[in-house]
Amino acid sequence: MTARRHGFRLAAALSVAAMLAGCASGPQVAPQRSPLAHWSPSPNFNARKAQLIVLHHTSIGDTEAALRVLKTHNSQGPVSAHYLVEMDGRIDQLVDEGDRAWQAGASRWAGMTDLNSSSIGIEIDNDGHSPFTQAQIDALIRLLADITTRLGIPRTAIVGHGDIAPGRKDDPSVQFPWDRLASYGFGLWFDAPLTPAPPGFDTLAAMRLVGYDVSVPRDAIIAFHRHYRAMETESLDSTDAAILYSLQRKLMAPRQ
Numbered sequence: 001m002t003a004r005r006h007g008f009r010l011a012a013a014l015s016v017a018a019m020l021a022g023c024a025s026g027p028q029v030a031p032q033r034s035p036l037a038h039w040s041p042s043p044n045f046n047a048r049k050a051q052l053i054v055l056h057h058t059s060i061g062d063t064e065a066a067l068r069v070l071k072t073h074n075s076q077g078p079v080s081a082h083y084l085v086e087m088d089g090r091i092d093q094l095v096d097e098g099d100r101a102w103q104a105g106a107s108r109w110a111g112m113t114d115l116n117s118s119s120i121g122i123e124i125d126n127d128g129h130s131p132f133t134q135a136q137i138d139a140l141i142r143l144l145a146d147i148t149t150r151l152g153i154p155r156t157a158i159v160g161h162g163d164i165a166p167g168r169k170d171d172p173s174v175q176f177p178w179d180r181l182a183s184y185g186f187g188l189w190f191d192a193p194l195t196p197a198p199p200g201f202d203t204l205a206a207m208r209l210v211g212y213d214v215s216v217p218r219d220a221i222i223a224f225h226r227h228y229r230a231m232e233t234e235s236l237d238s239t240d241a242a243i244l245y246s247l248q249r250k251l252m253a254p255r256q
């Protein structure tokens with residue numbers, strides 16, 4: 001009787017501790033194993049990991065306000081990111097890389113959807129119009145070197161939110177220095193000087209090969225222009241074709 005009562009008290013204490021731990025550690029996680037199966041573990045596995053890095057601007061330009069939003073919600077609902085790069089170059093981490101931050105929303109890239117499940121999100125604090133600070137870009141380049149090395153993400157697998165959600169998102173803005181990142185080997189970039197695309201070159205097919213969702217061509221072209229031309233116009237020209245020809249050749253080159 002005493003032992004049973006003691007056991008009951010212990011169980012009650014453990015369940016209270018579990019509830020408190022649940023409160024402290026954020027959202028409850030569903031059990032990872034099926035009750036229908038016999039657990040017969042294999043050693044041949046590793047943790048699932050991100051395949052892509054998505055860059056954003058906060059549209060805020062105020063660190064305290066940006067951190068507050070990323071821990072609560074914006075006008076659309078709850079949001080977060082794995083990292084925030086402040087204007088002075090300080091880097092905050094808000095979510096573990098192994099967890100799914102709420103940053104990409106409805107998005108599509110290279111045929112993948114649910115980018116929240118397969119990407120690391122980095123917010124860069126900026127008002128959406130002003131240039132990004134030198135300290136910020138320097139810090140971002142160091143952070144990209146760290147993440148790509150530790151997680152084994154290809155250095156070219158870095159895109160903007162606007163690239164994966166054309167027509168819905170426009171960050172980071174035309175002020176973002178993708179060419180500077182490219183000089184450190186980050187992001188997919190074209191070779192200069194450009195070679196003119198051959199006659200009949202299919203620009204939309206090349207955009208699809210790069211990763212863009214071209215189901216609404218106008219939106220995809222604006223996103224492509226924002227990233228590669230620092231402008232947001234709607235029609236493609238011969239320079240775009242030459243850029244896409246260069247990107248296509250890089251993507252189709254045999255791996256070494």
Ligand SMILES: [Zn+2]
Pocket residue numbers: 055056057103161169171
């Ligand atoms: Zn964004």
